[in-house]
Amino acid sequence: MSAWDRFAETFLNGEVLARYLPSILGGVWVTVELSLLIVVAGILLGTALACLRAYRIAPLSLLIVVFADVFRSLPPLVLILMGYFGLPNVGFTLSAFAVLFVILTLTLAAFTEEIVWAGITATPKGQWEAARSTGMGFSQTLVWVVLPQAVRMVIPPLTNRAIAITKMTALGSVIGVPDILNQATTAQSFSGNASPLLLASALYVLLFLPLVIASRRLEARFAWRT
Amino acid sequence: MDQLILQFFNVEVMAKAWPLLLRGLGMTALLCLAVIPLGLLGGLLAALASTSQSRWLRWPTVALIDLFRALPPLVLLIFVYSGLPFTGLQLPPFLAVVIAFLLNNSAYYGEIIRAGLISVPAGQSEAARSTGLTQSQTLIHVVLPQALRNVLPDLISNSVEVVKMTSLASVVSLAELLYSADMARSVTYNASPITLAALIYLILLWPVVRLMSRFQRKIAI
Numbered sequence: 015m016s017a018w019d020r021f022a023e024t025f026l027n028g029e030v031l032a033r034y035l036p037s038i039l040g041g042v043w044v045t046v047e048l049s050l051l052i053v054v055a056g057i058l059l060g061t062a063l064a065c066l067r068a069y070r071i072a073p074l075s076l077l078i079v080v081f082a083d084v085f086r087s088l089p090p091l092v093l094i095l096m097g098y099f100g101l102p103n104v105g106f107t108l109s110a111f112a113v114l115f116v117i118l119t120l121t122l123a124a125f126t127e128e129i130v131w132a133g134i135t136a137t138p139k140g141q142w143e144a145a146r147s148t149g150m151g152f153s154q155t156l157v158w159v160v161l162p163q164a165v166r167m168v169i170p171p172l173t174n175r176a177i178a179i180t181k182m183t184a185l186g187s188v189i190g191v192p193d194i195l196n197q198a199t200t201a202q203s204f205s206g207n208a209s210p211l212l213l214a215s216a217l218y219v220l221l222f223l224p225l226v227i228a229s230r231r232l233e234a235r236f237a238w239r240t
Numbered sequence: 241m242d243q244l245i246l247q248f249f250n251v252e253v254m255a256k257a258w259p260l261l262l263r264g265l266g267m268t269a270l271l272c273l274a275v276i277p278l279g280l281l282g283g284l285l286a287a288l289a290s291t292s293q294s295r296w297l298r299w300p301t302v303a304l305i306d307l308f309r310a311l312p313p314l315v316l317l318i319f320v321y322s323g324l325p326f327t328g329l330q331l332p333p334f335l336a337v338v339i340a341f342l343l344n345n346s347a348y349y350g351e352i353i354r355a356g357l358i359s360v361p362a363g364q365s366e367a368a369r370s371t372g373l374t375q376s377q378t379l380i381h382v383v384l385p386q387a388l389r390n391v392l393p394d395l396i397s398n399s400v401e402v403v404k405m406t407s408l409a410s411v412v413s414l415a416e417l418l419y420s421a422d423m424a425r426s427v428t429y430n431a432s433p434i435t436l437a438a439l440i441y442l443i444l445l446w447p448v449v450r451l452m453s454r455f456q457r458k459i460a461i
Contacts, residue, residue: 021327024326024327025323025326083446083449083450083453084442084446086400086449087400087404087441087442087445087446087449088404088438088441088442088445089404089405089406089407089418089441090404091407091408091410091411091418092407092418092421092434092437092438092441093438095418095422095425095434096248096431096434096435096438099425099431099434100247100248100425100431100434100435103243103247103429103430103431104243104244104247104248105243128453132456177309178401181311181312181313182312182314183312184312184314184315185314185408187314188314188411195312195314195315195318199318199322202322202323207326208322208323208326211318211319211322211323212319212323214315215311215315215316215319218310218311218312218315219307219310219311221310222309222310222311222312223306223307223310225310226306226309226310227306230306
């Protein structure tokens with residue numbers, strides 16, 4: 015058997031791939047579903063927190079800053095293990111899917127809060143003053159005038175962060191969420207063949223490469239750095 | 241409430257796990273010392289190649305950078321650690337982590353340094369060349385210092401992400417901080433060792449995270 019044949023049999027084994035394709039495709043659905051849920055919930059929550067912070071109510075702002083700092087400082091895997099193995103012992107059992115969703119949503123919310131807040135503070139003061147002088151209230155100014163400009167400014171870093179955090183759904187495989195990686199490692203250990211892993215890697219590239227390329231385009235278009 | 245404290249903040253369990261966690265922290269530090277400088281070096285090379293004049297160097301580099309930015313680090317790590325042995329290349333966990341992270345970090349640091357290189361006006365290198373500096377002298381003494389300074393906050397933020405990412409090494413049973421904490425958890429049936437590990441990460445990284453937030457605000461205004 016030539017070296018190529020051996021390589022193909024180990025990494026591109028059609029028989030093994032055909033057998034495990036359905037379960038791995040099921041994993042694709044889990045990964046996509048989780049990613050969409052996390053992006054929507056995380057960005058909404060983070061933006062809401064950044065808006066709340068704009069009211070400058072001291073105790074509330076402090077809470078928001080502490081939340082954002084803690085979730086930006088801690089490795090998500092630490093929180094995932096803590097939530098998954100610790101919570102059941104205090105009578106609070108969440109499924110692996112739910113734990114992963116909650117932790118990654120909070121992580122994305124923390125980064126979003128910080129990024130959107132930077133956008134809000136970078137919006138020129140004149141925008142606030144002009145809007146207020148037309149008779150708009152503080153909340154109206156924030157939502158209709160400042161936030162749209164702030165969000166536009168921070169789209170590139172926000173996109174990069176959202177991609178980085180949705181890629182972390184692969185961490186779910188550690189606690190048994192049946193995502194792409196989890197299905198592939200299971201298939202690999204059952205079949206004793208590396209093809210499922212290569213397929214999983216290819217699927218991740220297929221899912222995320224368009225996003226990475228899109229974020230590169232966005233960056234060029236919005237020119238975040240001057 | 242008492243149960244919550246007993247399960248997550250059990251001082252007795254924490255004290256027992258402390259020596260194990262300290263050893264794990266040592267391994268985490270060692271990993272960071274290997275992975276951050278290597279990633280910066282790989283990133284520098286990637287950045288130079290992706291801004292090169294030759295399209296035969298530029299395009300494949302950009303394609304590789306995007307490929308490694310699209311792959312989750314854990315997928316890459318598991319591929320290196322448990323996929324490569326099928327080719328007869330069995331790597332010890334530490335080496336597998338270093339290789340996987342080198343590929344991932346080079347892509348991320350590479351993008352940041354590339355942005356830095358682009359941010360230096362062309363006049364800088366033209367002026368340097370016209371004073372008689374060679375191309376490599378221009379790069380080392382004129383362009384690179386400015387480029388790196390311009391993206392220093394991003395480089396530091398990314399390094400924080402790298403330190404956090406070393407916790408993935410626990411998945412391939414490298415005895416770093418999180419792995420040690422999880423070992424202690426499974427022996428004691430108590431999550432406090434993981435809380436302790438979280439506190440250690442927090443003490444190490446929070447000051448940097450806070451500093452970066454203030455720094456970025458200053459730039460924004």
